[in-house]
Amino acid sequence: MTTESDGGTVGDDGAAGGGSSAPRTTATMLRAAVTEIRRDPWLLCPFAVAGLLVALVDWLRQRDPISVVTPHWMDQTVSLQYSVFPRGTARTSRSVGALVDLELPSLLGAVALEAVxxxxxxxxxxxxxxxxxDRDSGRASLGRYLAALASLTVTLRLFAPVRFSPDSVPLILLSLVVLSLVLVSLFALPGYLAAGYGVLHALGASAATARGxxxxxxxxxxTFGLxxxxxxxxPVAGGFLSTAVVAPVQAxxxxxxVRGADTDGCRRLPSRPRDGVRSIW
Structure with a gap:
C-alpha cells in the first residue's frame, strides 16, 4: 500500500447542525458532507474546474517531449492515494530528474505546467x-494554505516512496501505524488554515480535533484514499474524476x-488567534 501523500453535529439524518457533540462515525461524517453539498451544489464547482485542468495537464504531459512517468500505483492491486490537502490524483507524473539539463525556455514551460x-x-x-x-479569511490565509500545500508537494516529489523488503514485515506494520497517526492528526489542518489560523496554531488545533x-x-x-x-x-478521465468527485467531499x-470543533472550542481546541495577529505562524 502506498500513500501520497461547522457545522455542528450530525443528527439522525446525517445533516450538519448545531449541537453539543461531534459526529461519531465515519458514515455520519460523510453524510454531513454530502448533506452540505446537496444544500449548496456550488461547492462542487471549484474542484470540477480544477479537475478539468488536471486532465488537461495529463494530456499535455503525454504529448510533451520531456519524459513522463507512469505512477507505480497504476500497476498495484490496491493503493491508498490520500492527500492531506484535498486534491485529485493525476494519471501521469514527471520526475525532478526529467527537468535537469533542459534549456531555459523548456525548463520554464515544464515548471509552469507542474505548478499550475x-x-x-x-x-x-x-x-x-x-x-x-462562512468566513472571509483574507489573502493571507490563502497564501498560507498554498505555501503549506506547495511544501508538501515538493517534499513528496523529492523523496520517492519507501520500499520495503518482504522480510521487513514488522517495520512495515510500524510504519503504517505511525503514518496513520500522522495522517489522522493532520486531517483537519487544511480547514484551520482556510479558517485563518497560522501554520503552527493550525497544526495544534488539528491534532486536538483528532483526539477522541x-x-x-x-x-x-x-475512504478518500481508496x-x-x-x-x-x-482511462483518460481518471484525473478529472478523482479531483471533481473525491476532493470536494474531502474538503x-x-x-x-472544523466548524463543529470550533463550536466546541472551549472544550477541546486551543484558543483562536486574535484578529490583530497576522503572523504566518
Missing part, C-alpha cells in the same frame, strides 16, 4: 472550505469537522 495544478487544486480547496466555514475520534478520521482517510485511487484508474468533510 497545485495552484488550481489549492485554490479550489481553500474556496470550498471558506464557503462552508481517530478511528472515525482514519475511516475517512481510507476512492481517489479507484477513480484515477479510469467539505474537513470544513464541517
Amino acid at each position: 495544478v497545485p495552484l488550481a487544486v489549492g485554490t479550489a480547496g481553500w474556496v470550498t472550505m471558506t464557503r462552508v466555514l 475520534q481517530r478511528l472515525q478520521l482514519f475511516g475517512l482517510v481510507l 476512492a481517489a485511487w479507484g477513480l484515477a484508474r479510469v 467539505v468533510s474537513i470544513a464541517v469537522l
Whole structure:
C-alpha cells in the first residue's frame, strides 16, 4: 500500500447542525458532507474546474517531449492515494530528474505546467472550505494554505516512496501505524488554515480535533484514499474524476469537522488567534 501523500453535529439524518457533540462515525461524517453539498451544489464547482485542468495537464504531459512517468500505483492491486490537502490524483507524473539539463525556455514551460495544478487544486480547496466555514479569511490565509500545500508537494516529489523488503514485515506494520497517526492528526489542518489560523496554531488545533475520534478520521482517510485511487484508474478521465468527485467531499468533510470543533472550542481546541495577529505562524 502506498500513500501520497461547522457545522455542528450530525443528527439522525446525517445533516450538519448545531449541537453539543461531534459526529461519531465515519458514515455520519460523510453524510454531513454530502448533506452540505446537496444544500449548496456550488461547492462542487471549484474542484470540477480544477479537475478539468488536471486532465488537461495529463494530456499535455503525454504529448510533451520531456519524459513522463507512469505512477507505480497504476500497476498495484490496491493503493491508498490520500492527500492531506484535498486534491485529485493525476494519471501521469514527471520526475525532478526529467527537468535537469533542459534549456531555459523548456525548463520554464515544464515548471509552469507542474505548478499550475497545485495552484488550481489549492485554490479550489481553500474556496470550498471558506464557503462552508462562512468566513472571509483574507489573502493571507490563502497564501498560507498554498505555501503549506506547495511544501508538501515538493517534499513528496523529492523523496520517492519507501520500499520495503518482504522480510521487513514488522517495520512495515510500524510504519503504517505511525503514518496513520500522522495522517489522522493532520486531517483537519487544511480547514484551520482556510479558517485563518497560522501554520503552527493550525497544526495544534488539528491534532486536538483528532483526539477522541481517530478511528472515525482514519475511516475517512481510507475512504478518500481508496476512492481517489479507484477513480484515477479510469482511462483518460481518471484525473478529472478523482479531483471533481473525491476532493470536494474531502474538503467539505474537513470544513464541517472544523466548524463543529470550533463550536466546541472551549472544550477541546486551543484558543483562536486574535484578529490583530497576522503572523504566518
